Amino acid sequence: MIDFTDRVAIVTGAGAGLGRSHALGLAARGARVVVNDMGAGADDVAAEIEAAGGRAWAHRADVSDTEAVADMIAQAHAKWGRIDILINNAGILRDKTFAKMDMADFRKVVDVHLIGSANCCHAVWPIMRNQGYGRIVLTASGSGLYGNFGQANYGAAKAAMVGLMNVLHLEGARDDIRINTLAPTAATAMTEGLLPQAALALLAPETITPGVLYLASENGPSRTILSAGGGTFAVTQIRETQGTLIKGEITPEAVEAAWNDITDNTEAQDLENAFAQTRKYALRAAQAEGITLDW
Incomplete structure (x- = not known):
């Protein structure tokens, strides 16, 4: 039985969609959860967890803002004394063909996905090293692994998750910090309009979260790219x-x-x-x- 009792988890972009599902899944198995999102959804999800008997706290940090992330991590650590799990899920889309894309839109997507993930990892790293324990999940995408028309910014940022994982895996191994990457296909606000309605009904976030919980568990792997959607799980290998x-x-x-x-x-x-x-x-x-x- 995978159990997160006494573990403290941070889930970014947890106000809706995949992040909400991950936060609820962790809380249901005993974790104390920091629900991060820039919108009011963070408060709603934290309240939902508390109403179900769990423990949660909302923080509206923009993950691309280094100081805001540092504040979130410091407050979470002061509140609960440790940070065991970080799920980097926050993301945005600004789709256009590369020829028509404004470079400001390219930079913003990279800032949220790549710099945002790096900010969060960097802030929890010394805590996890001192504990001798940490589990981090980065979020990639099939767009980064295989490409997708009109998503040069998103694809580049998501492919970068694999490089970040590979290095952090090597640097964290001594302190039992395990790093994995999720490549999900889910029906969320980000994918609405991109997939047929029948497909969206099959690709609920809840079909993916169990894979995330395994990656974040005590006996989970490290340096694995787990692709997931609709209840199917596969490993992408380089x-x-x-x-x-x-x-x-x-x-x-x-x-x-x-x-x-x-x-x-x-x-x-x-x-x-x-x-x-x-x-x-x-x-x-x-x-x-x-x-x-x-x-």
């Missing part, structure tokens, strides 16, 4: 082909000639970190030259 070493002169034509071998997925592998990739390339080049590297 893998690298074995590739091929080009011997002799390295030219564009040589790359073209080797393309089938370069793209062969037969023995694709996960790489632990960027240095693992560097090591792979250097060792292969050294072997071809008859050089021994002490690695």
Whole structure:
């Protein structure tokens, strides 16, 4: 039984949609929840949790505002003495084709999704390190993983969640801070009008939240991209082909000639970190030259 009794959780963008569902789900299993949203929905969801017998507190910080986030984290820590879980869910859409997009709209979306998530992670990081415990969930999207027409700003910001996760996973491992990324497809105010009504009825936020609760649990994984929607859960993986070493002169034509071998997925592998990739390339080049590297 996954239980969050005595845990303190922060959910951003929790005034409606996915964030509300996550906040209610955590509270139902015992967590004390900081309900963050810029609108009145934060107060409504906190009241809903309290009415059901849970404990919640609302804060209207704009996650892209570093000082407002710091205030939220400081107050939450002073109120409840710890912060165990951070669900970065807050987000906005400003869709347009890239040719027609105002760069201010590009920057604003990146500020909310990427900088907002980084602000929250940075503010809870020292608390989680001192506790020797933390669970963080970032929110990506299929738009970031696979692309979506008219969402260059949103897709770029959401793809950045994976890079942030990969580094924080490495830096947090010593202190049992686990970082995962959710890539949801849900019927929310953000997706209204983008999906057929019949599909929206199947993609309720409540079909996704159980996956988030597992990621945020004591025995949850780390460095996992969990895609979810309508009760289906899948893991998206970033893998690298074995590739091929080009011997002799390295030219564009040589790359073209080797393309089938370069793209062969037969023995694709996960790489632990960027240095693992560097090591792979250097060792292969050294072997071809008859050089021994002490690695």
